[in-house]
Amino acid sequence: MNRELSAVFEQIADLMEIQGADPFRINSYRRVARSLKDLAGDVTQMCREGRLTEIAGVGKGQAERIKQYLETGKITVHEELKAQVPAGLPALLGIPGMGPKKVALAWKQLGVENVDDLKAAIESGQLAALPGMGTQSVKKIAAGLAFLEKSSGRTPLGVAWPVAHDVADRILKLPGVKRVEVAGSLRRGKETVGDVDLLCECARGKKTVEAFTQFDVVRSVLASGATKGSVTVEVPGGGELQVDLRVVPAASFGAALQYFTGSKEHNVRLRELAIKKKWKLNEYGLFDGDTQIAGKTEKSIYAKLKAPFVGPELREDRGEFDADAAARSADLVTLEDIRGDLHMHTVASDGRCTIEEMARAAKEMGYQYIGICEHSKSSAIANGLSIERMEQHIRDIREADKRMKGLKVLVGTEVDILSSGKLDYPDDLLAECDLVVASIHSGLSQDRKKVTARTLAAMENPYVTMIGHPSGRLLGKREPMDVDWGAIIAKAAETGTMLELNASWQRLDVKDVHARQAVEAGVMLCICTDAHHYDQLGQMVYGVMTARRGWAGKDLVLNTRSCAQLGKLLRRKRS
Protein backbone atom coordinates (compact mmCIF):
# COMPACT_ATOMS: atom_id res chain seq x y z
CA MET A 1 0.00 0.00 0.00
CA ASN A 2 2.88 2.35 0.76
CA ARG A 3 4.12 2.18 -2.79
CA GLU A 4 0.68 2.33 -4.34
CA LEU A 5 -0.12 5.48 -2.42
CA SER A 6 3.29 6.94 -3.17
CA ALA A 7 2.61 6.49 -6.89
CA VAL A 8 -0.74 8.29 -6.55
CA PHE A 9 0.88 11.30 -4.89
CA GLU A 10 3.61 11.30 -7.51
CA GLN A 11 0.97 11.34 -10.22
CA ILE A 12 -0.91 14.16 -8.56
CA ALA A 13 2.33 16.17 -8.54
CA ASP A 14 2.99 15.40 -12.21
CA LEU A 15 -0.52 16.40 -13.23
CA MET A 16 -0.34 19.59 -11.22
CA GLU A 17 2.99 20.42 -12.75
CA ILE A 18 1.63 20.05 -16.27
CA GLN A 19 -1.18 22.36 -15.27
CA GLY A 20 1.36 24.89 -14.09
CA ALA A 21 0.35 24.90 -10.44
CA ASP A 22 2.36 26.53 -7.64
CA PRO A 23 5.74 24.76 -7.57
CA PHE A 24 5.85 24.68 -3.78
CA ARG A 25 2.50 23.02 -3.58
CA ILE A 26 3.62 20.49 -6.18
CA ASN A 27 6.75 19.84 -4.18
CA SER A 28 4.70 19.13 -1.11
CA TYR A 29 2.95 16.27 -2.93
CA ARG A 30 6.31 14.95 -4.14
CA ARG A 31 7.62 15.10 -0.60
CA VAL A 32 4.77 12.92 0.61
CA ALA A 33 5.30 10.51 -2.29
CA ARG A 34 8.94 10.12 -1.32
CA SER A 35 8.21 9.71 2.38
CA LEU A 36 5.65 7.01 1.61
CA LYS A 37 8.08 5.15 -0.63
CA ASP A 38 10.75 5.17 2.09
CA LEU A 39 8.37 4.51 4.94
CA ALA A 40 9.48 1.58 7.09
CA GLY A 41 6.10 1.01 8.71
CA ASP A 42 2.78 0.31 7.05
CA VAL A 43 0.78 3.40 6.12
CA THR A 44 -2.54 1.65 6.73
CA GLN A 45 -1.46 0.81 10.24
CA MET A 46 -0.20 4.34 10.88
CA CYS A 47 -3.49 5.73 9.67
CA ARG A 48 -5.38 3.49 12.05
CA GLU A 49 -3.22 4.70 14.91
CA GLY A 50 -3.70 8.32 13.89
CA ARG A 51 0.01 8.80 13.36
CA LEU A 52 0.01 9.96 9.74
CA THR A 53 1.26 13.45 10.54
CA GLU A 54 4.42 11.88 11.98
CA ILE A 55 5.42 11.18 8.37
CA ALA A 56 7.76 13.85 7.02
CA GLY A 57 5.88 16.34 4.86
CA VAL A 58 2.45 15.15 5.93
CA GLY A 59 0.34 17.85 7.54
CA LYS A 60 -3.34 17.98 8.24
CA GLY A 61 -4.36 18.23 4.58
CA GLN A 62 -2.16 15.44 3.26
CA ALA A 63 -3.13 13.17 6.13
CA GLU A 64 -6.76 13.70 5.16
CA ARG A 65 -5.96 12.75 1.53
CA ILE A 66 -4.10 9.61 2.58
CA LYS A 67 -7.03 8.65 4.77
CA GLN A 68 -9.45 9.26 1.94
CA TYR A 69 -7.46 6.98 -0.35
CA LEU A 70 -7.26 4.21 2.22
CA GLU A 71 -10.99 4.37 2.80
CA THR A 72 -12.31 4.92 -0.73
CA GLY A 73 -9.42 4.16 -3.10
CA LYS A 74 -9.65 7.69 -4.45
CA ILE A 75 -8.45 11.19 -3.69
CA THR A 76 -10.68 14.08 -4.72
CA VAL A 77 -7.93 16.31 -6.08
CA HIS A 78 -6.53 13.34 -8.03
CA GLU A 79 -9.88 12.61 -9.64
CA GLU A 80 -10.32 16.27 -10.56
CA LEU A 81 -6.89 16.44 -12.12
CA LYS A 82 -7.43 13.24 -14.06
CA ALA A 83 -10.59 14.71 -15.52
CA GLN A 84 -8.68 17.75 -16.72
CA VAL A 85 -5.37 16.30 -17.90
CA PRO A 86 -4.95 13.24 -20.16
CA ALA A 87 -3.59 10.17 -18.36
CA GLY A 88 -0.72 9.64 -20.81
CA LEU A 89 0.91 12.99 -20.18
CA PRO A 90 2.85 12.28 -16.95
CA ALA A 91 4.80 9.59 -18.83
CA LEU A 92 6.08 12.29 -21.20
CA LEU A 93 7.79 14.06 -18.28
CA GLY A 94 10.22 11.15 -18.10
CA ILE A 95 11.60 11.89 -21.54
CA PRO A 96 14.89 13.81 -21.36
CA GLY A 97 14.30 17.24 -22.84
CA MET A 98 10.60 17.24 -22.01
CA GLY A 99 9.62 19.22 -18.96
CA PRO A 100 6.18 20.27 -17.74
CA LYS A 101 6.10 23.40 -19.88
CA LYS A 102 6.85 21.60 -23.11
CA VAL A 103 4.46 18.77 -22.31
CA ALA A 104 1.70 21.31 -21.68
CA LEU A 105 2.59 23.21 -24.84
CA ALA A 106 2.47 20.11 -27.04
CA TRP A 107 -0.80 19.05 -25.45
CA LYS A 108 -2.59 22.39 -25.68
CA GLN A 109 -1.34 23.39 -29.13
CA LEU A 110 -1.17 20.01 -30.88
CA GLY A 111 -3.36 17.72 -28.80
CA VAL A 112 -0.41 15.46 -27.88
CA GLU A 113 -1.71 13.08 -25.20
CA ASN A 114 0.84 10.23 -25.17
CA VAL A 115 4.16 8.98 -26.47
CA ASP A 116 2.75 7.95 -29.85
CA ASP A 117 1.21 11.38 -30.40
CA LEU A 118 4.53 12.92 -29.53
CA LYS A 119 6.37 10.76 -32.05
CA ALA A 120 3.88 11.76 -34.75
CA ALA A 121 4.28 15.44 -33.88
CA ILE A 122 8.05 15.11 -34.16
CA GLU A 123 7.87 13.39 -37.54
CA SER A 124 5.37 15.83 -39.04
CA GLY A 125 7.53 18.76 -37.97
CA GLN A 126 4.63 20.27 -36.00
CA LEU A 127 6.50 20.07 -32.71
CA ALA A 128 9.47 22.05 -34.02
CA ALA A 129 7.11 24.74 -35.29
CA LEU A 130 5.74 25.53 -31.83
CA PRO A 131 6.79 28.82 -30.21
CA GLY A 132 9.88 28.31 -28.05
CA MET A 133 10.66 25.00 -29.74
CA GLY A 134 13.08 24.55 -32.59
CA THR A 135 15.01 21.92 -34.49
CA GLN A 136 17.59 21.54 -31.70
CA SER A 137 15.03 21.04 -28.93
CA VAL A 138 13.16 18.48 -30.98
CA LYS A 139 16.37 16.66 -31.83
CA LYS A 140 17.09 16.41 -28.11
CA ILE A 141 13.62 15.08 -27.36
CA ALA A 142 13.86 12.51 -30.17
CA ALA A 143 17.24 11.37 -28.79
CA GLY A 144 15.72 11.22 -25.32
CA LEU A 145 12.92 8.99 -26.58
CA ALA A 146 15.40 6.67 -28.29
CA PHE A 147 17.53 6.52 -25.14
CA LEU A 148 14.56 5.61 -22.98
CA GLU A 149 13.55 2.82 -25.32
CA LYS A 150 17.05 1.37 -25.22
CA SER A 151 17.88 1.80 -21.55
CA SER A 152 14.44 1.34 -19.96
CA GLY A 153 15.22 3.80 -17.18
CA ARG A 154 17.46 2.95 -14.26
CA THR A 155 20.46 0.64 -14.16
CA PRO A 156 21.09 -1.78 -11.27
CA LEU A 157 23.92 -0.90 -8.90
CA GLY A 158 25.83 -4.07 -9.75
CA VAL A 159 25.70 -3.32 -13.47
CA ALA A 160 26.68 0.35 -13.22
CA TRP A 161 29.44 -0.13 -10.61
CA PRO A 162 31.98 -2.03 -12.75
CA VAL A 163 31.23 0.14 -15.79
CA ALA A 164 31.78 3.34 -13.78
CA HIS A 165 35.02 2.12 -12.23
CA ASP A 166 36.32 0.96 -15.60
CA VAL A 167 35.69 4.40 -17.13
CA ALA A 168 37.15 6.12 -14.04
CA ASP A 169 40.33 4.01 -14.33
CA ARG A 170 40.68 4.97 -17.99
CA ILE A 171 40.32 8.67 -17.16
CA LEU A 172 42.92 8.39 -14.41
CA LYS A 173 45.41 7.09 -16.98
CA LEU A 174 44.98 10.15 -19.24
CA PRO A 175 47.84 12.67 -19.21
CA GLY A 176 47.52 15.48 -16.66
CA VAL A 177 44.74 13.80 -14.66
CA LYS A 178 45.42 13.96 -10.92
CA ARG A 179 42.28 12.54 -9.39
CA VAL A 180 39.03 10.84 -10.37
CA GLU A 181 36.07 10.13 -8.10
CA VAL A 182 32.72 8.44 -8.57
CA ALA A 183 29.88 10.62 -7.26
CA GLY A 184 26.11 10.55 -7.62
CA SER A 185 23.71 7.85 -6.49
CA LEU A 186 26.34 5.24 -7.31
CA ARG A 187 28.54 6.62 -4.53
CA ARG A 188 25.54 6.54 -2.23
CA GLY A 189 25.06 2.88 -3.10
CA LYS A 190 21.48 3.18 -4.30
CA GLU A 191 20.13 -0.11 -5.62
CA THR A 192 19.60 1.40 -9.07
CA VAL A 193 21.15 4.48 -10.65
CA GLY A 194 19.92 6.82 -13.35
CA ASP A 195 23.37 7.73 -14.61
CA VAL A 196 27.01 7.78 -13.55
CA ASP A 197 28.66 10.98 -12.31
CA LEU A 198 32.44 11.21 -12.41
CA LEU A 199 34.56 14.11 -11.18
CA CYS A 200 38.13 14.73 -12.13
CA GLU A 201 40.88 17.13 -11.29
CA CYS A 202 43.24 17.68 -14.19
CA ALA A 203 45.55 20.11 -15.94
CA ARG A 204 43.78 20.35 -19.29
CA GLY A 205 40.02 20.08 -19.04
CA LYS A 206 39.03 20.28 -22.66
CA LYS A 207 41.60 17.68 -23.74
CA THR A 208 40.53 15.32 -20.96
CA VAL A 209 36.86 15.63 -21.77
CA GLU A 210 37.64 15.08 -25.45
CA ALA A 211 39.63 11.93 -24.72
CA PHE A 212 36.80 10.73 -22.45
CA THR A 213 34.28 11.07 -25.28
CA GLN A 214 36.55 9.00 -27.51
CA PHE A 215 36.88 5.89 -25.31
CA ASP A 216 35.98 2.77 -27.26
CA VAL A 217 33.15 1.91 -24.83
CA VAL A 218 31.37 5.15 -25.76
CA ARG A 219 28.27 4.70 -27.88
CA SER A 220 27.22 8.33 -28.35
CA VAL A 221 28.39 11.76 -27.26
CA LEU A 222 25.72 13.99 -25.72
CA ALA A 223 27.90 16.95 -24.77
CA SER A 224 31.56 17.89 -24.80
CA GLY A 225 32.92 21.14 -23.40
CA ALA A 226 35.75 22.52 -21.31
CA THR A 227 34.34 21.45 -17.96
CA LYS A 228 31.73 18.82 -18.78
CA GLY A 229 31.34 15.83 -21.04
CA SER A 230 28.40 13.50 -21.31
CA VAL A 231 28.26 10.19 -23.14
CA THR A 232 26.36 6.95 -23.24
CA VAL A 233 28.15 3.63 -22.93
CA GLU A 234 27.00 0.13 -23.63
CA VAL A 235 26.34 -2.04 -20.59
CA PRO A 236 26.64 -5.82 -20.36
CA GLY A 237 23.29 -7.47 -20.92
CA GLY A 238 22.16 -4.78 -23.36
CA GLY A 239 21.01 -1.23 -22.88
CA GLU A 240 22.94 1.96 -22.40
CA LEU A 241 24.07 4.00 -19.45
CA GLN A 242 24.76 7.72 -19.39
CA VAL A 243 28.11 8.75 -17.96
CA ASP A 244 28.83 12.39 -17.11
CA LEU A 245 32.32 13.70 -16.47
CA ARG A 246 32.94 17.02 -14.76
CA VAL A 247 36.28 18.75 -14.53
CA VAL A 248 36.68 20.42 -11.16
CA PRO A 249 39.38 22.75 -9.78
CA ALA A 250 41.28 21.43 -6.74
CA ALA A 251 40.07 24.21 -4.45
CA SER A 252 36.45 23.19 -5.13
CA PHE A 253 36.87 19.44 -5.31
CA GLY A 254 35.24 18.68 -1.98
CA ALA A 255 32.35 21.02 -2.68
CA ALA A 256 31.80 19.44 -6.09
CA LEU A 257 32.05 15.93 -4.67
CA GLN A 258 29.53 16.80 -1.98
CA TYR A 259 27.25 18.53 -4.44
CA PHE A 260 27.29 15.82 -7.11
CA THR A 261 26.97 13.01 -4.58
CA GLY A 262 23.65 14.35 -3.33
CA SER A 263 21.06 13.35 -2.67
CA LYS A 264 19.15 16.34 -3.85
CA GLU A 265 17.10 16.28 -0.65
CA HIS A 266 20.21 16.10 1.51
CA ASN A 267 21.76 19.00 -0.37
CA VAL A 268 18.66 21.13 0.09
CA ARG A 269 18.91 20.67 3.84
CA LEU A 270 22.60 21.49 3.82
CA ARG A 271 22.05 24.63 1.79
CA GLU A 272 19.34 25.73 4.17
CA LEU A 273 21.90 25.52 6.97
CA ALA A 274 24.20 27.76 4.94
CA ILE A 275 21.45 30.29 4.33
CA LYS A 276 20.66 30.48 8.04
CA LYS A 277 24.24 31.52 8.61
CA LYS A 278 23.93 34.07 5.77
CA TRP A 279 26.33 32.01 3.67
CA LYS A 280 25.94 30.44 0.27
CA LEU A 281 26.70 26.83 -0.66
CA ASN A 282 27.16 25.69 -4.23
CA GLU A 283 29.32 23.23 -6.17
CA TYR A 284 32.28 25.61 -5.92
CA GLY A 285 32.35 25.90 -2.19
CA LEU A 286 30.87 27.50 0.87
CA PHE A 287 30.94 31.29 0.57
CA ASP A 288 30.65 34.22 2.92
CA GLY A 289 30.00 36.96 0.39
CA ASP A 290 32.63 36.37 -2.27
CA THR A 291 35.08 34.66 0.09
CA GLN A 292 35.35 30.88 -0.03
CA ILE A 293 35.38 29.61 3.54
CA ALA A 294 35.28 25.86 2.80
CA GLY A 295 35.23 23.52 -0.17
CA LYS A 296 38.56 21.80 -0.67
CA THR A 297 37.21 18.75 1.14
CA GLU A 298 33.72 17.50 1.92
CA LYS A 299 34.52 17.44 5.61
CA SER A 300 35.43 21.14 5.65
CA ILE A 301 31.94 22.04 4.46
CA TYR A 302 30.12 19.93 7.05
CA ALA A 303 32.43 21.20 9.77
CA LYS A 304 31.79 24.87 8.95
CA LEU A 305 28.06 24.30 8.82
CA LYS A 306 28.19 22.37 12.11
CA ALA A 307 26.37 19.53 10.37
CA PRO A 308 27.17 15.90 11.24
CA PHE A 309 29.61 14.49 8.69
CA VAL A 310 28.11 11.24 7.44
CA GLY A 311 29.05 8.73 4.76
CA PRO A 312 27.53 9.13 1.29
CA GLU A 313 25.12 6.21 1.84
CA LEU A 314 23.34 8.14 4.61
CA ARG A 315 22.74 11.31 2.65
CA GLU A 316 19.06 10.82 1.89
CA ASP A 317 17.49 13.22 4.38
CA ARG A 318 16.46 10.30 6.53
CA GLY A 319 17.70 11.60 9.86
CA GLU A 320 21.37 12.20 9.06
CA PHE A 321 21.16 15.76 10.38
CA ASP A 322 20.28 14.51 13.87
CA ALA A 323 22.83 15.04 16.62
CA ASP A 324 24.02 11.42 16.88
CA ALA A 325 24.38 10.87 13.13
CA ALA A 326 28.10 11.55 12.84
CA ALA A 327 28.94 9.09 15.60
CA ARG A 328 26.69 6.41 14.16
CA SER A 329 28.11 7.00 10.70
CA ALA A 330 31.62 6.42 12.00
CA ASP A 331 30.59 3.04 13.43
CA LEU A 332 28.90 1.74 10.31
CA VAL A 333 30.07 -1.50 8.75
CA THR A 334 32.70 -1.16 6.03
CA LEU A 335 33.93 -3.62 3.43
CA GLU A 336 37.19 -3.92 5.38
CA ASP A 337 35.25 -5.12 8.43
CA ILE A 338 33.90 -8.16 6.60
CA ARG A 339 35.67 -11.35 7.68
CA GLY A 340 33.69 -13.98 5.86
CA ASP A 341 30.79 -14.89 3.64
CA LEU A 342 28.25 -17.31 5.03
CA HIS A 343 25.96 -18.09 2.11
CA MET A 344 27.34 -19.60 -1.09
CA HIS A 345 26.65 -22.57 -3.32
CA THR A 346 28.86 -25.18 -4.97
CA VAL A 347 28.46 -27.78 -7.72
CA ALA A 348 26.70 -29.96 -5.15
CA SER A 349 23.52 -27.96 -5.84
CA ASP A 350 23.36 -25.19 -8.44
CA GLY A 351 26.75 -23.51 -8.01
CA ARG A 352 29.46 -23.71 -10.65
CA CYS A 353 32.58 -24.20 -8.50
CA THR A 354 33.79 -26.79 -6.02
CA ILE A 355 34.10 -26.31 -2.27
CA GLU A 356 37.88 -25.96 -2.68
CA GLU A 357 37.56 -23.35 -5.43
CA MET A 358 35.19 -21.23 -3.36
CA ALA A 359 37.37 -21.60 -0.27
CA ARG A 360 40.59 -20.67 -2.07
CA ALA A 361 38.98 -17.56 -3.59
CA ALA A 362 37.63 -16.52 -0.18
CA LYS A 363 41.02 -16.98 1.41
CA GLU A 364 42.62 -14.83 -1.26
CA MET A 365 40.12 -12.11 -0.35
CA GLY A 366 41.48 -12.24 3.18
CA TYR A 367 38.43 -13.92 4.69
CA GLN A 368 38.70 -16.04 7.84
CA TYR A 369 35.65 -18.21 7.23
CA ILE A 370 32.95 -19.16 4.75
CA GLY A 371 29.67 -21.03 4.97
CA ILE A 372 28.54 -23.45 2.26
CA CYS A 373 24.74 -23.42 2.04
CA GLU A 374 23.23 -25.65 -0.63
CA HIS A 375 19.59 -25.82 -1.57
CA SER A 376 17.41 -28.37 0.17
CA LYS A 377 15.53 -31.25 -1.41
CA SER A 378 12.36 -29.44 -2.50
CA SER A 379 14.29 -26.97 -4.64
CA ALA A 380 14.43 -29.48 -7.45
CA ILE A 381 15.20 -26.90 -10.13
CA ALA A 382 18.24 -25.83 -8.14
CA ASN A 383 19.40 -29.44 -7.73
CA GLY A 384 18.54 -29.40 -4.05
CA LEU A 385 20.14 -32.09 -1.91
CA SER A 386 18.23 -35.11 -0.66
CA ILE A 387 18.83 -36.01 2.98
CA GLU A 388 21.31 -38.70 1.92
CA ARG A 389 23.20 -36.36 -0.40
CA MET A 390 23.21 -33.67 2.29
CA GLU A 391 24.74 -36.09 4.79
CA GLN A 392 27.48 -36.93 2.29
CA HIS A 393 27.97 -33.23 1.54
CA ILE A 394 28.41 -32.47 5.23
CA ARG A 395 31.24 -35.03 5.32
CA ASP A 396 32.75 -33.49 2.16
CA ILE A 397 32.73 -30.01 3.68
CA ARG A 398 34.28 -31.24 6.94
CA GLU A 399 37.02 -32.93 4.88
CA ALA A 400 37.62 -29.79 2.84
CA ASP A 401 37.78 -27.76 6.04
CA LYS A 402 40.53 -30.02 7.39
CA ARG A 403 42.54 -29.57 4.20
CA MET A 404 42.14 -25.76 4.12
CA LYS A 405 44.73 -23.94 6.18
CA GLY A 406 43.88 -20.47 7.44
CA LEU A 407 40.22 -20.52 6.48
CA LYS A 408 37.33 -22.09 8.38
CA VAL A 409 34.78 -23.78 6.11
CA LEU A 410 31.43 -24.04 7.86
CA VAL A 411 28.62 -26.42 7.07
CA GLY A 412 25.42 -24.63 6.25
CA THR A 413 22.24 -25.20 4.33
CA GLU A 414 19.77 -22.99 2.57
CA VAL A 415 16.70 -24.85 3.64
CA ASP A 416 13.40 -24.15 1.95
CA ILE A 417 10.53 -22.75 3.94
CA LEU A 418 7.75 -24.79 2.33
CA SER A 419 4.32 -23.45 1.42
CA SER A 420 2.99 -24.93 4.64
CA GLY A 421 5.55 -23.04 6.71
CA LYS A 422 7.42 -26.25 7.58
CA LEU A 423 11.13 -26.57 6.86
CA ASP A 424 12.38 -28.87 4.11
CA TYR A 425 14.76 -30.84 6.38
CA PRO A 426 14.14 -32.48 9.77
CA ASP A 427 15.62 -30.84 12.87
CA ASP A 428 18.21 -33.58 13.45
CA LEU A 429 19.77 -32.85 10.06
CA LEU A 430 19.69 -29.09 10.70
CA ALA A 431 21.39 -29.75 14.03
CA GLU A 432 24.38 -31.19 12.18
CA CYS A 433 24.90 -27.87 10.38
CA ASP A 434 26.89 -24.97 11.80
CA LEU A 435 24.37 -22.53 10.38
CA VAL A 436 20.98 -22.64 8.73
CA VAL A 437 19.65 -20.12 6.23
CA ALA A 438 15.91 -20.54 5.82
CA SER A 439 14.51 -19.13 2.59
CA ILE A 440 11.26 -18.97 0.67
CA HIS A 441 11.59 -20.09 -2.95
CA SER A 442 8.03 -21.10 -3.70
CA GLY A 443 4.59 -19.69 -3.08
CA LEU A 444 5.95 -16.15 -3.26
CA SER A 445 2.64 -14.73 -4.36
CA GLN A 446 0.71 -15.98 -1.35
CA ASP A 447 -1.12 -13.28 0.54
CA ARG A 448 0.48 -11.18 3.24
CA LYS A 449 -0.86 -13.28 6.09
CA LYS A 450 0.44 -16.56 4.67
CA VAL A 451 3.94 -15.50 3.60
CA THR A 452 4.43 -13.69 6.88
CA ALA A 453 3.24 -16.67 8.91
CA ARG A 454 5.66 -18.97 7.05
CA THR A 455 8.60 -16.74 7.85
CA LEU A 456 7.56 -16.35 11.48
CA ALA A 457 7.21 -20.12 11.83
CA ALA A 458 10.72 -20.65 10.44
CA MET A 459 12.14 -18.19 12.95
CA GLU A 460 10.63 -20.20 15.80
CA ASN A 461 12.89 -23.10 14.87
CA PRO A 462 15.95 -23.03 17.16
CA TYR A 463 18.28 -24.18 14.36
CA VAL A 464 17.36 -21.41 11.94
CA THR A 465 20.22 -18.91 12.10
CA MET A 466 18.82 -16.42 9.64
CA ILE A 467 16.12 -15.82 7.07
CA GLY A 468 17.56 -15.77 3.55
CA HIS A 469 16.59 -12.97 1.13
CA PRO A 470 13.49 -12.20 3.25
CA SER A 471 11.42 -10.43 0.59
CA GLY A 472 12.26 -12.74 -2.33
CA ARG A 473 12.43 -9.86 -4.78
CA LEU A 474 14.49 -9.82 -7.96
CA LEU A 475 15.26 -6.24 -8.93
CA GLY A 476 13.36 -5.26 -12.04
CA LYS A 477 12.11 -8.82 -12.50
CA ARG A 478 10.08 -9.97 -9.56
CA GLU A 479 8.18 -7.97 -7.00
CA PRO A 480 8.92 -8.59 -3.32
CA MET A 481 6.57 -10.78 -1.32
CA ASP A 482 3.91 -8.88 0.57
CA VAL A 483 5.40 -9.50 4.02
CA ASP A 484 4.58 -7.72 7.26
CA TRP A 485 7.97 -6.26 8.09
CA GLY A 486 6.97 -5.07 11.50
CA ALA A 487 5.96 -8.60 12.52
CA ILE A 488 9.05 -10.21 11.02
CA ILE A 489 11.47 -7.82 12.66
CA ALA A 490 9.71 -8.14 16.02
CA LYS A 491 9.89 -11.95 15.81
CA ALA A 492 13.54 -11.80 14.77
CA ALA A 493 14.32 -9.70 17.82
CA GLU A 494 12.30 -11.98 20.09
CA THR A 495 13.82 -15.27 18.86
CA GLY A 496 17.36 -14.04 18.20
CA THR A 497 17.05 -14.91 14.52
CA MET A 498 19.14 -12.87 12.11
CA LEU A 499 18.14 -11.48 8.75
CA GLU A 500 20.26 -12.03 5.71
CA LEU A 501 21.20 -9.00 3.69
CA ASN A 502 21.66 -10.78 0.39
CA ALA A 503 24.34 -8.80 -1.42
CA SER A 504 23.67 -10.09 -4.90
CA TRP A 505 22.83 -7.00 -6.94
CA GLN A 506 19.77 -8.70 -8.38
CA ARG A 507 18.42 -9.06 -4.85
CA LEU A 508 19.81 -6.59 -2.27
CA ASP A 509 17.35 -8.16 0.14
CA VAL A 510 16.69 -6.97 2.84
CA LYS A 511 16.72 -3.57 1.20
CA ASP A 512 18.00 -0.41 2.83
CA VAL A 513 14.87 0.80 4.62
CA HIS A 514 14.08 -2.63 6.04
CA ALA A 515 17.67 -3.09 7.13
CA ARG A 516 17.28 0.23 8.94
CA GLN A 517 14.12 -0.97 10.64
CA ALA A 518 15.85 -4.18 11.73
CA VAL A 519 18.86 -2.27 13.01
CA GLU A 520 16.70 0.06 15.06
CA ALA A 521 15.13 -3.03 16.65
CA GLY A 522 18.56 -4.47 17.44
CA VAL A 523 18.22 -7.37 14.99
CA MET A 524 21.51 -8.72 13.64
CA LEU A 525 22.15 -8.80 9.93
CA CYS A 526 24.43 -11.10 7.99
CA ILE A 527 25.68 -9.80 4.66
CA CYS A 528 26.05 -12.70 2.23
CA THR A 529 26.68 -12.84 -1.49
CA ASP A 530 24.76 -16.06 -2.18
CA ALA A 531 27.57 -16.64 -4.70
CA HIS A 532 27.13 -19.41 -7.25
CA HIS A 533 30.65 -18.85 -8.60
CA TYR A 534 33.75 -17.51 -6.89
CA ASP A 535 33.74 -14.45 -9.13
CA GLN A 536 30.50 -13.41 -7.42
CA LEU A 537 32.10 -13.17 -3.98
CA GLY A 538 33.07 -9.58 -4.86
CA GLN A 539 29.42 -8.56 -4.77
CA MET A 540 29.87 -8.19 -1.02
CA VAL A 541 30.51 -4.49 -1.68
CA TYR A 542 26.90 -3.97 -2.79
CA GLY A 543 25.62 -5.61 0.35
CA VAL A 544 27.86 -3.49 2.55
CA MET A 545 26.69 -0.29 0.87
CA THR A 546 23.08 -1.36 1.34
CA ALA A 547 23.75 -2.16 5.00
CA ARG A 548 25.27 1.28 5.43
CA ARG A 549 22.18 2.80 3.83
CA GLY A 550 20.34 0.92 6.57
CA TRP A 551 22.59 2.52 9.21
CA ALA A 552 23.97 -0.88 10.23
CA GLY A 553 26.79 -0.58 12.73
CA LYS A 554 29.47 -3.26 12.49
CA ASP A 555 28.41 -4.71 15.86
CA LEU A 556 25.07 -5.66 14.31
CA VAL A 557 26.61 -7.41 11.30
CA LEU A 558 27.41 -11.04 12.08
CA ASN A 559 30.17 -11.53 9.54
CA THR A 560 32.34 -8.75 10.93
CA ARG A 561 33.05 -11.00 13.92
CA SER A 562 36.10 -13.12 14.53
CA CYS A 563 35.90 -16.88 14.06
CA ALA A 564 35.54 -17.46 17.80
CA GLN A 565 32.81 -14.85 18.28
CA LEU A 566 31.04 -16.15 15.21
CA GLY A 567 30.88 -19.66 16.68
CA LYS A 568 29.38 -18.31 19.85
CA LEU A 569 26.75 -16.26 18.03
CA LEU A 570 25.84 -19.19 15.80
CA ARG A 571 25.21 -21.37 18.84
CA ARG A 572 23.40 -18.66 20.81
CA LYS A 573 19.90 -19.47 19.63
CA ARG A 574 20.26 -23.23 20.10
CA SER A 575 21.17 -23.13 23.77
Place this chain on the structure above:
DNA sequence: GCCGTTTTCGGCCCGACTGTTTTCAGTCG
Protein backbone atom coordinates in the same frame (compact mmCIF):
# COMPACT_ATOMS: atom_id res chain seq x y z
C1' DG B 1 0.74 22.55 1.13
C1' DC B 2 4.11 22.25 4.91
C1' DC B 3 6.62 24.21 8.58
C1' DG B 4 9.12 26.85 12.58
C1' DT B 5 16.82 27.89 17.84
C1' DT B 6 15.92 34.84 14.12
C1' DT B 7 7.64 30.69 14.00
C1' DT B 8 1.59 30.74 12.80
C1' DC B 9 3.04 33.95 8.00
C1' DG B 10 6.06 34.02 4.48
C1' DG B 11 9.29 31.52 3.03
C1' DC B 12 10.37 27.23 0.53
C1' DC B 13 18.28 25.64 -2.98
C1' DC B 14 21.43 26.83 -6.67
C1' DG B 15 23.95 27.18 -10.87
C1' DA B 16 24.96 25.56 -15.70
C1' DC B 17 23.62 24.74 -20.03
C1' DT B 18 20.93 25.07 -24.10
C1' DG B 19 18.30 27.01 -27.43
C1' DT B 20 15.73 30.52 -28.90
C1' DT B 21 15.80 34.70 -27.43
C1' DT B 22 17.54 39.98 -27.92
C1' DT B 23 17.13 39.51 -22.13
C1' DC B 24 15.38 34.81 -20.83
C1' DA B 25 12.64 30.47 -20.24
C1' DG B 26 13.00 25.69 -19.70
C1' DT B 27 15.40 21.71 -18.23
C1' DC B 28 18.65 19.30 -15.60
C1' DG B 29 21.24 17.56 -11.80
